[in-house]
Amino acid sequence: MSYLVGQDMTGGYGGADILHSCNVSVEKGQIAVVVGPNGAGKSTAMKAMFGMLNLREGRVTLNGEDITGLKPQERVLKGMGFVPQNNNVFTSMTVEENLEMGAFIRRDDISQTMEQVFALFPILAEKRRQPAGELSGGQRQQVAVGRALMTKPDVLMLDEPTAGVSPIVMDELFDRIIEVAKTGIAVLMVEQNARQALEIADQGFVLVQGRNAYTDSGKALLANPEVRKAFLGG
Amino acid sequence: MVDFLNALVLLGNFVLVPGLAYGSQLALGALGVTLIYGILRFSNLAHGETMAFGAMITILVTYVLQANGVSIHPLPTALLAIPIGILGAVLLCLAIDRLVYRYYRRQRSASSIYLIVSIGVMLITGGLIRFIVGPGDRKFTDGERFIIKARAFKEMTGLNEGLAIKTTQGVTVIAAFVVVALVFWFLNKTRTGKAMRAFSDNEDLALLSGINPDRVVMIAWIMTGALATIAGVLYGLDKSFKPFTYMQLLLPIFAAAIVGGVGNPIGAIVGGFVVAFSELIITFAYRKVFMYVLPENMEPSGMVQLLSTDYKFAVSFVILVIVLLVKPTGIFSGKSL
Numbered sequence: 118m119s120y121l122v123g124q125d126m127t128g129g130y131g132g133a134d135i136l137h138s139c140n141v142s143v144e145k146g147q148i149a150v151v152v153g154p155n156g157a158g159k160s161t162a163m164k165a166m167f168g169m170l171n172l173r174e175g176r177v178t179l180n181g182e183d184i185t186g187l188k189p190q191e192r193v194l195k196g197m198g199f200v201p202q203n204n205n206v207f208t209s210m211t212v213e214e215n216l217e218m219g220a221f222i223r224r225d226d227i228s229q230t231m232e233q234v235f236a237l238f239p240i241l242a243e244k245r246r247q248p249a250g251e252l253s254g255g256q257r258q259q260v261a262v263g264r265a266l267m268t269k270p271d272v273l274m275l276d277e278p279t280a281g282v283s284p285i286v287m288d289e290l291f292d293r294i295i296e297v298a299k300t301g302i303a304v305l306m307v308e309q310n311a312r313q314a315l316e317i318a319d320q321g322f323v324l325v326q327g328r329n330a331y332t333d334s335g336k337a338l339l340a341n342p343e344v345r346k347a348f349l350g351g
Numbered sequence: 352m353v354d355f356l357n358a359l360v361l362l363g364n365f366v367l368v369p370g371l372a373y374g375s376q377l378a379l380g381a382l383g384v385t386l387i388y389g390i391l392r393f394s395n396l397a398h399g400e401t402m403a404f405g406a407m408i409t410i411l412v413t414y415v416l417q418a419n420g421v422s423i424h425p426l427p428t429a430l431l432a433i434p435i436g437i438l439g440a441v442l443l444c445l446a447i448d449r450l451v452y453r454y455y456r457r458q459r460s461a462s463s464i465y466l467i468v469s470i471g472v473m474l475i476t477g478g479l480i481r482f483i484v485g486p487g488d489r490k491f492t493d494g495e496r497f498i499i500k501a502r503a504f505k506e507m508t509g510l511n512e513g514l515a516i517k518t519t520q521g522v523t524v525i526a527a528f529v530v531v532a533l534v535f536w537f538l539n540k541t542r543t544g545k546a547m548r549a550f551s552d553n554e555d556l557a558l559l560s561g562i563n564p565d566r567v568v569m570i571a572w573i574m575t576g577a578l579a580t581i582a583g584v585l586y587g588l589d590k591s592f593k594p595f596t597y598m599q600l601l602l603p604i605f606a607a608a609i610v611g612g613v614g615n616p617i618g619a620i621v622g623g624f625v626v627a628f629s630e631l632i633i634t635f636a637y638r639k640v641f642m643y644v645l646p647e648n649m650e651p652s653g654m655v656q657l658l659s660t661d662y663k664f665a666v667s668f669v670i671l672v673i674v675l676l677v678k679p680t681g682i683f684s685g686k687s688l
Contacts, residue, residue: 193561201559207552210545218549221542222561264560 118181120145120303121197121272123166125175135161136327138175143303143320145271148294150318150335152311152348158327159307160202160276166305167199167274168192179272194222198270202277205261208250212241215249215260219267227267234263237293255286259293266297273297275306279313291317312349315339323348353510358643360512364501366635370628372520372589375527378623379582380600381607382534382616383575389551389614390571391452393465396601398579400476403597404443405580406587407484409436410491417493425495425518427588430526436584441576447472448572456568473598480594489592494518519588530581531620534574538616543570551614599664603630606667610674612681621682626667634660 119142129135135158143149151159164170166177168189176185179195187195207215216234220227235242238259244252249260258278265273278294279287287310295317298304308314315321318335323344331344338344380402387395395401412432422428451472455465498521501513538544543566550557550567558564583597590596607626611618637655645651658665674681 189559190561193559199559201556204553205556207549207556209552210548214545214549217542217545218557218560218562221546221549264556268561 118178119143120180121166121305122178123162123175124178126162126165126172126177127174128165128170128172129161130170134173134327136165136172139165139324139327140329140332141166141305141322143272143305145303146298146301147319148298148304148306148317148335149320149322150314151305151307151322151324152314153324153330154348156326157324159324161327162324163274163276163305163307167197193268193270196268196271198265198268198273200258200261200265200273200275200278202280206249206257206264209248211246212249212252212260212263213245215264216241216267219264222268230267230269234266237266237296238263255282255290258282258286258290262290262293262297270302272303272305275304277307277309279308279310287313312339315349354643357510357512358640360504360508360510360514361640361643362635364512364514366628366631368514368516368520370624370631372517372523372585373631374624374627375523376582376586376589376623377600377603377607377627378620379527379530379578379585380604381611381619381623382531383578383582384604384608385611385613385616385619386571386575386578388608390547390567391456391465393462393469394605394613395575396466396469397447397473397476398575398604399597399599399601400473400480401440401444401576401579402583402586402600403480403592403594404476404583405436405440405576406583406592406597407436407480407594408439409433409580409584410484410489410587410592412436413491423494426522427492427494427519429491429584429588430522433581433584437577437580440580441573443476444572444576445569447476448568477594477598484594486594489587491592492519492588517589519585523585523589526581526585530578534578534616537574547571602664602671603627603667606671606674610670610681612683615681615683618681618683625682626670629670630663630666633657633666634663 122142124140125138126136127134127138139158139162141149141151141162151162153159161170165172168187172185176183178184179197184192184195207218210218216231217227220230240256241259241263244256249257252260262275262278279290282290291313294304306314315335315338321333321335321338322329323331323338331338331341333341380398384395384398387393409429409432412435413429416428416432421431423431451468455468495518498516498518499514501515504515505513538548546557546562547567547570549560550562550564586600603626607622608619610625611620611622634656638651638653641651641655
C-alpha cells in the first residue's frame with residue numbers, strides 16, 4: 118500500500134461525474150505524475166485527493182488511514198501540502214511573510230524550516246523582503262512550493278507547477294522537485310509538459326476522460342509506443 | 352513679509368489645523384471601511400452608524416462620569432469613557448455579524464447583496480440610536496477648550512491673524528496617530544495581523560494555510576468597532592454629536608477609502624486627508640488671504656470662495672467620480688470595486 122492512495126475515485130463538482138473510478142497513488146520519497154489530454158480530469162483527481170471536491174465513491178488513504186471525509190485544512194494538519202495552479206502566493210506580502218503564512222499551523226520555531234527552503238531556493242533568500250507579487254513567474258512558483266513546504270509535509274501536491282514558465286525555468290523547477298522528493302517527501306504532481314514530467318517521474322498515471330488509461334513507471338510510459346503516439350507527439 | 356506671514360497663519364488657522372483634525376477622523380473611519388472590505392469583501396454602509404453607536408455609548412458613560420465628578424481636566428472626560436464605548440460598538444458589530452452577515456457568508460452571497468443588507472443594518476442601527484438618545488444635537492466636550500487661543504497667539508507673535516488650536520483638534524490628531532500606528536503594527540508585525548492580511552490577499556490560499564476564517568472575521572469586526580468608536584467620538588468632540596451627521600459622514604469616508612484604494616490601509620489614511628483638505632481648500636473664502644498678499648489696489652471684491660460650504664459634500668462626490676473614472680483602484684491600487 119502506497120503512502121497516499123486515491124482509490125476508485127468517482128465524483129465531480131456537483132453535476133456529471135468527472136472522475137470514473139480513478140486510481141492515483143504515491144510512495145514516500147518518490148515522484149508520481151498525472152498526465153493526460155486537456156479535460157482528462159487531472160487537476161480534478163488531484164483536488165479530490167486533497168478534499169476539495171466530494172467523492173461519490175472511492176476513498177483516499179494517507180499512510181493507511183482513511184481521510185476521505187476530511188476537509189483540506191484538516192489534511193494540511195495531517196501532513197499534506199498543496200500548491201494550487203493559480204493564485205498560489207500572497208501577492209501583497211513579502212516572500213518571508215508568505216513562508217510564515219505557510220507555517221501558520223505550526224506553533225514551534227519555524228526559522229530552521231525557512232532556512233531549508235532558502236537553501237533549496239537561494240533566489241528567495243535574496244528577495245525575502247520583496248512582495249511576492251513583484252517576482253517573476255518562476256520565482257513565484259518557488260515561493261508557492263516553499264510556502265507548502267513550510268508545514269514540513271510528508272506529501273507535496275503540485276497542480277501544474279510549470280504552467281506559464283519558460284523551458285529553462287521548468288527544468289530548474291523539476292530539479293528542485295527531485296531534491297524535495299529526495300528528502301523523503303511523497304511528491305504528486307499534475308503536468309501539462311508530459312514528456313519532461315514523466316522523465317523525472319517514478320510513477321506515471323495517464324488519465325483519459327477521468328479514467329486511468331495507462332499506469333506504469335515514468336520510464337516505461339515514455340517507452341510505451343501507444344502512449345508516445347497518443348500523448349507525447351510520437 | 353509680515354503680510355505674507357499673516358496670510359500663512361490665516362490659512363493655517365482655517366485650512367491646515369481643521370484639515371488635519373477632520374482628515375484624521377475621516378482616516379480612522381475609512382480604515383474601518385477598508386478593513387471590512389478587505390476581509391469580508393463588501394462595502395459596509397452601516398459604518399457611519401457604528402461610529403454613532405460607539406460615540407453614543409461613550410457619551411452616556413461620559414454623562415455618568417461627569418455626574419460623579421470624574422474629570423481628567425484639561426482633557427475631555429469622554430476619553431475616559433471611550434473603552435466602554437468601544438466595548439459597546441464591538442458587541443454590536445459581533446452581534447450583527449452573528450445574526451445577519453454570517454447567514455450571507457454561509458450562502459456565499461455576492462458583495463452587492465451584502466451591500467444592500469448593510470443598508471438595512473444601517474437603518475436599524477440608526478433607529479436604535481435615535482431611540483436611545485434621540486435625534487438632537489448633543490455637546491459632551493469638557494476640559495480646556497484651547498491649546499493655543501487666537502488672542503494669545505497674536506500677542507505672542509505680534510501678527511494680525513491668530514492661530515487657534517482647539518484641545519479637541521490636538522487630541523484628535525494625536526489619538527489618530529497612535530491608533531493608526533497600533534493598527535499598522537498589528538497588521539505588519541503580529542502573527543494574527545499577518546494572517547488577516549493573508550486572508551484579505553488570497554482567501555483560498557489562507558484557508559489552505561490553516562488560517563481560521565471565523566477568527567479573522569471576528570478580529571476584523573473587533574478592530575472595526577474600535578476604530579469606528581474612536582473616529583465617532585473624536586468627530587463628536589470636535590464638532591458635536593448628532594446621529595444624522597454620522598450617516599452623512601459616510602460619503603466622505605467612502606470617498607476617502609476609495610481614493611486611497613479600498614482594501615489598502617495606507618490608502619485609507621492618505622485618502623482621509625485628501626478628502627478633508629479638498630473640502631476645506633475648495634470651500635474656504637480666500638478674500639482675506641489675497642488682501643494680505645496682493646498690492647492694495649488689487650484686492651478682490653468678492654469672497655473668492657470656489658464653493659459655498661453648503662456644497663462640501665459635493666466635493667467628496669466629485670472626488671469619488673473622478674477616481675472611479677480615472678483610476679478605479681485608487682491611488683495605492685487597492686482592489687477594484
